[in-house]
Amino acid sequence: MSYTVNASILLTELPILERPAAAKAAGFDAVEYWWPFSVAVPAQDEVDAFVAAIQDAGVQLTGLNFFAGDMPGGDRGLVSWPGREDEFAANIDVVVEIGRRLGTRAFNALYGNRLDGADPQEQDDLAVKNLAAAGRAVAELGGVVLLEPVSGMEAYPLKTAADALVIIARVKDEEGVDNVRLLADFYHLAVNGDDVPAVIAAHAAEFGHIQIADAPGRGEPGTGELPLEQWIADAQAGGYAGVIGLEYKATQADPFAWITPAAAQA
Template sequence: MKFCVNVSILFKEAPLLERFGRAAEAGFSAVEFWWPSGEDLGEVERAIKDAGLEVALFNFDAGDMPGGERGLVSDPSRREQFRDNVPVALDLAERLGSRRLNVLAGHEIPGMDRAEQLALARENVQFAADEAAGRGLEVVVEAVNTFENGPYLLYTTDQASEFVHSVGRDNVKLQYDVYHMQRMEGNLVATIREHIDEIAHIQVADSPGRGEPGTGEIRYPYVLEQIEASGYDGYVGLEYNPTTQTTEESFGWLPERVRSKGGGVADLNL
């Protein structure tokens, strides 16, 4: 099992460009991140390469994430913004050697039919997937919880899976976030088993506080053991809010040798 750290939510003690070095110093060999809005992409690329990191995944532009936006693809007024971002994001992925990009579905729009929104989202994801396929890249789609993210369009695994199938592209897969789905539906292991062939990326945090594994109600030794037993060979992304004074202290559950080289569940301090 191999792990990567999401530098958009971890290492918030430092500016984004410094977080890549902090991740490497903490022993990680791979990172993921949300779209680096407001950052110079050349500087982002240099910071990642200077740190000697792989990039497991990053997001397409999802709008003003700190302001509460959660995706552009289902909003008619943001269609061109998303499509303009696609080649920019794919170029960055190629330069970084990243094979996967995550697309967020967006919020329900008052007064707009849900089916119309999903149809627009489908068209936009098809566009992104077709562009990505020509470069050998994948697009992933995730369900997220509505408690913290507002009226998000896809908030259960079945909804996200149905949407992925409706897109009809072989390079469109599921991103499964254990924390979000514990909040929305529970039944984690059975759901992972059911959808494992569709899942290309997994993210973790504990519930209900979104802290590091071992700080909440999710029995992570069992969940991670079952992910391992399923044959899943992708990354497990750490996307949590540390409960500790520093981000580095929150990694106590994940021995340093596992952060860079991977390992089995028996190697974890859980």
């Protein structure tokens, strides 16, 4: 099993730039991050420090989120946010720079919440254009843009795989961009009531990425009730060949204690 540690939600007892080395020390060769800066276009020295932290740790950055706004304040992306198109476009340039320097190929674009006073159709039309722009930009790296159903925010409109796949199809049909893929976060899909086995059976080969956490609680596998091991095996049997993102909240001192030799080799 090839795991990548989400160093934005795990190892949070450490400063963010020390986490790649901690992941390496824990036995992992790959990490992924939410956007690690507070603004869409950080200072160049901040970007350089982030890149150096990954390189010095000797890990691969397998995934990076686009800037998603004020996440602690409830924002969940700029993709469908009218009036912030220029900010998203500027962020694309920084994401591509980091991806080029670190060999990253998967980039998660959180869709954004429904906004009071905004026309949902206008938001969706904007999202299609923004996702297409992002897709074209990362295509030069051989990359994909990931689109993720998310739980926990009623205003976030993509809650099921079908919700995201509708938008992905529009990007391809209307913009001719075919490198936008579903991010199948099994935790979010399950919590939102999606039929995860059916999603896997129908779309595993098309997944751009898989992330896992158990439910309830969003803790390590084994702390809840989800058959994550089976779902991963089924996705792999169905054609998914990528890494598995560990995007859960640690509930014990060793957040990786659940990874037995059998699980690591599954």
